[in-house]
Amino acid sequence: MGGTESTRAGRSLTWLRPLVFLVLLVVVWDLAIRVFRIPPYQVPAPEDVVITLWREWPMLLREAWPTTVATLWGFFLSAAFGIPVAMLIAGSKTVESYIYPLLVFSQSIPKIAIAPLLVVWFGFGMLPKVLSAFMLGFFPVVVSAVQGFKSVEPDMMDLVRSMEASRWQIFRMVSLPHALPAIFSGLKISITLAVVGAVVGEFVGSNSGIGFLLQRSIGNFELPTMFAALIVLAMIGVILFWLLDVVERMAIPWHASQRQDLIIAA
Amino acid sequence: MTLNSAPMTTSAAPAATEAAARPVIEIKGVAKTYRTRDGDVPSLRPLDFTINDGEFVVVVGPSGCGKSTLLKMVAGLLPPSEGEIHIEGRVVTRPQRNVGIVFQSPLLLPWRSVLDNVMMPVEVKKLPRKEYGLRAMALLKMVGLIGFEKKYPWQLSGGMQQRAAICRALVHDPKIVLLDEPFGALDAMTRERMNVELQRIHRETGKTALLITHSIPEAVFLADRILVMTERPGAIAAVYDVPLKRPRTIDMMADPVFVALTQTVRKHFNVEGEIH
Numbered sequence: 260m261g262g263t264e265s266t267r268a269g270r271s272l273t274w275l276r277p278l279v280f281l282v283l284l285v286v287v288w289d290l291a292i293r294v295f296r297i298p299p300y301q302v303p304a305p306e307d308v309v310i311t312l313w314r315e316w317p318m319l320l321r322e323a324w325p326t327t328v329a330t331l332w333g334f335f336l337s338a339a340f341g342i343p344v345a346m347l348i349a350g351s352k353t354v355e356s357y358i359y360p361l362l363v364f365s366q367s368i369p370k371i372a373i374a375p376l377l378v379v380w381f382g383f384g385m386l387p388k389v390l391s392a393f394m395l396g397f398f399p400v401v402v403s404a405v406q407g408f409k410s411v412e413p414d415m416m417d418l419v420r421s422m423e424a425s426r427w428q429i430f431r432m433v434s435l436p437h438a439l440p441a442i443f444s445g446l447k448i449s450i451t452l453a454v455v456g457a458v459v460g461e462f463v464g465s466n467s468g469i470g471f472l473l474q475r476s477i478g479n480f481e482l483p484t485m486f487a488a489l490i491v492l493a494m495i496g497v498i499l500f501w502l503l504d505v506v507e508r509m510a511i512p513w514h515a516s517q518r519q520d521l522i523i524a525a
Numbered sequence: 526m527t528l529n530s531a532p533m534t535t536s537a538a539p540a541a542t543e544a545a546a547r548p549v550i551e552i553k554g555v556a557k558t559y560r561t562r563d564g565d566v567p568s569l570r571p572l573d574f575t576i577n578d579g580e581f582v583v584v585v586g587p588s589g590c591g592k593s594t595l596l597k598m599v600a601g602l603l604p605p606s607e608g609e610i611h612i613e614g615r616v617v618t619r620p621q622r623n624v625g626i627v628f629q630s631p632l633l634l635p636w637r638s639v640l641d642n643v644m645m646p647v648e649v650k651k652l653p654r655k656e657y658g659l660r661a662m663a664l665l666k667m668v669g670l671i672g673f674e675k676k677y678p679w680q681l682s683g684g685m686q687q688r689a690a691i692c693r694a695l696v697h698d699p700k701i702v703l704l705d706e707p708f709g710a711l712d713a714m715t716r717e718r719m720n721v722e723l724q725r726i727h728r729e730t731g732k733t734a735l736l737i738t739h740s741i742p743e744a745v746f747l748a749d750r751i752l753v754m755t756e757r758p759g760a761i762a763a764v765y766d767v768p769l770k771r772p773r774t775i776d777m778m779a780d781p782v783f784v785a786l787t788q789t790v791r792k793h794f795n796v797e798g799e800i801h
Contacts, residue, residue: 417597417626419649421602436636
């Protein structure tokens, strides 16, 4: 059917299209600065940002490291706590009635308001950043995983129960794999929010990381540095998201979102 | 046939209908009432009937008459509110080793290949893999799915998926197969083909079968005995023996005996309520 060829063409298009759009945005940005005569202390010109990105690359990379580490720890904690909590909530009506409303309630508290408290408790170090990333990343994992665990068809449950399956067998053979697609979509939201959480942690109490760099450069009106830092931050987010996407493809190749030209007529 | 019997081949024992009638499923005064917030909702009025070894019994009834409830109680998935169900002389209180179930939807796990789906009960019950693997392949061969065992369910058509689900219900060599509207989701042509195939599987394996359906022709085509149920709360309105010889063919659906019996069964619903 020539399926592989069309898929390959499709893949290069998925890269090309956002790239074209990005170039277009940069052109508009540059034009806007020239046409409206925006001073560089308000919006830097694209070429200044690129030059800064080029010159300050070693420094940017050095600052990106603690942010990435904090993000990853926050993300891993979100997954490590979020998935078991979701299992408990989905597995027991009692646990759900106790925990779930509080969990939702806790989400309406702005994390930025809590972040300074973390600094008071845990000082200026890695820990408050990690916790800040965890606070933001935790909730989407729980919500998606609960939905995943709960969405097993009742007939499916009857079927495995009719096979005399134990609770553990039902969980391992049906509920968990069934929930994986939902868990992965939660993890994807979680990892991008964990980046935000780490930066918020760095805003309020840190002397390293992209968040710290952002704050320092805005304080000194080094707008090109700030924009360069933003680009690095976006790159961290994109790379982590992409890595997770690769893991997802390997973990659930059977899922509808991953299927390509495998359908045969029968 | 016991659980440890040798892997079945397609030439295995013929249906045991001509053997002395030995009750396999006995339903004794079984009733079901669902407790809801708005009070008790009776689903089934007390039922009594017996299904013999190798017999194919079909239950027809209008929607919501409690047929599925009945099947779930026989499977040990739901406790009856009154009465007892016996399978091979023992009271059913929990899911039974000796039972295989087919639901309306094939319920195949998309992350397992067709063969691994069929092997599910073997894995859950921790039966010897090698021996039952051969049996699974023999069953897949019987339903014409050889060559598809490594495919994933979503790569198969609806009819093929349901055939795989039938194999899964038979793989651990249960004595009894329960089928809850197994072909309800298939198109009419596929459905007829599946009926012929199910009849053949029943003849080749000699299982005791309890099938639930909305379709009167399907009931007459497949059944040794038809139980007609009333509207909710369900009760047995009538029992009919199907005098047609086996193997039955699609052409026999024009046979006067066939037509007369479908008419007789249909009359119940013109009086009792709607069926389609």
